[in-house]
Amino acid sequence: MNDADETPLLQLRGIDFSFTARPLFEGLDIKVRRGQVTAIMGPSGCGKSTLLSLIGGRLRPAAGSIHFDGEELRPSNRQSLYRMRRKMGMLFQSSALLTDLSVFENVAFPLREHTALPEEILAMVVLMKLQMVGLRGAASLMPAELSGGMARRVALARSIALDPVLVMYDEPFTGLDPISMGVVVKLIRELNDALGMTSVVVTHDVAEGCSIADYVYILGKGTMIGEGTVEELQSSEDPRVRQFMDGLPDGPVAYHYPAAPFADQLLGSDR
């Protein structure tokens, strides 16, 4: 690939962000190349989902810049932010389907809001998107009638309804049975390649993430602890990367939450 000198679709530079006094990110840099599936992996609570909120402009970084498709993301300018969001799709962990609308209407929703397509064309587009995720037959069902895996596929069809250039997946494999997980894994890769999109997958499932990613970032506490292709990371000697990739219970991320020495506590000397 000649991606090295191509401008990345998405670039985060020197991002600082914190919810409270404790910083969540300090000087975070991420590049997402066009046409690739980029996985951002890391343990729970390291701020992976927050990162997607920053990219989507739902949160503002304290410092640093985010460039998307050649334009700087400015959350304060609602008009420009919404224009950029129309080029982004997002799959939420909870699927976030609108519960009072049918599967068909959920997928049609972004099209109805942003286009003036005649009803017949709109129906064709919706059915095409549902066909892509294998749920054309479920068009008339309500979200409450869907299994978790089906709901996620409907949400995926909705997120690609406007043919976005970037699709972000927030923990797409969590809580799915093995068959549904296999379907979602296959869909992410296939849709990315067939529709010429770019994907950012945030996950803590190492095997699934690695099976579809072209490039992987591993996020630790506040900073990036590793990045590279799957092969590079699998052969990495960095103990932090090794602990995460191999799922080791103890290592740089300690098994025990910080506490006073056990013996002292049992014998009461710290009271």
Place this chain on the structure above:
Amino acid sequence: MNALQRLGRLGIEATLALGAAGIFFLRVVEQLWIVVRRPALLVQQLFSVGVLTVIIIVLAGLFVGMVLGLQGYNTLVDFGAESSLGLVVALFLTRELGPVLTALLFTGRAGSALTAEIGLMKTTEQLAALEMMAVNPMQRVIAPRFAAGAIAVPLLAAMFSVVGIFGGYLIGVELLGVDAGVFWSSMREGMDFKEDIVNGVIKSVVFGLCVTWIALFQGYTCVPNAAGISRATTRTVVTGSLSILGIDYVLTALMFGA
């Protein structure tokens, strides 16, 4: 010192919440034009907050009117003034009971439902999903519901008063034997359009705005989990009901003199 600190913190928190609610109100008003551009959104909400509340309003209005007829007759008959029963029933309903009880019932039926609905949309990331689809939830979700609440309450209050007067008629005229002509003519002669009807409508519009604002704000700002939604719904009913009664006193004092 601790008690003083707690008091101070309470004061600061209350002021902050009021400020946030004020900003929320302005943000909703800013987006209200959507109901003109897309009236279907308003109609849908008028159905869910208005039409679905009609049955409880009609039943409550009927019973309140019947009680007023009975109590009014028993009191007036001692003074030989039962001929004023129609006027008494109508005045109570249009000036006070219609707007106030309608708003209280609306808070319990539609206000709590609005808070729970918006709170659940927030908890299940539906509002965030709208944001990410470049759809402003303030415009698409909140503004139509706000307009629907403000329109529905005055209409429901009018319905409450009409059915209530009919209830008073049933008891006073049909059961207790007050002359029907006297019942209606005392009402027609004794009531003033501006003083009684318009003021009642103004009250119900204010109540409608206030309750819907509280319900939507509580839902939109709730802590996104089951306990958070439950607390927000309770707050809607408690704050909404107390606000109605408090505002009712202020409006009554302004309209009819303190």
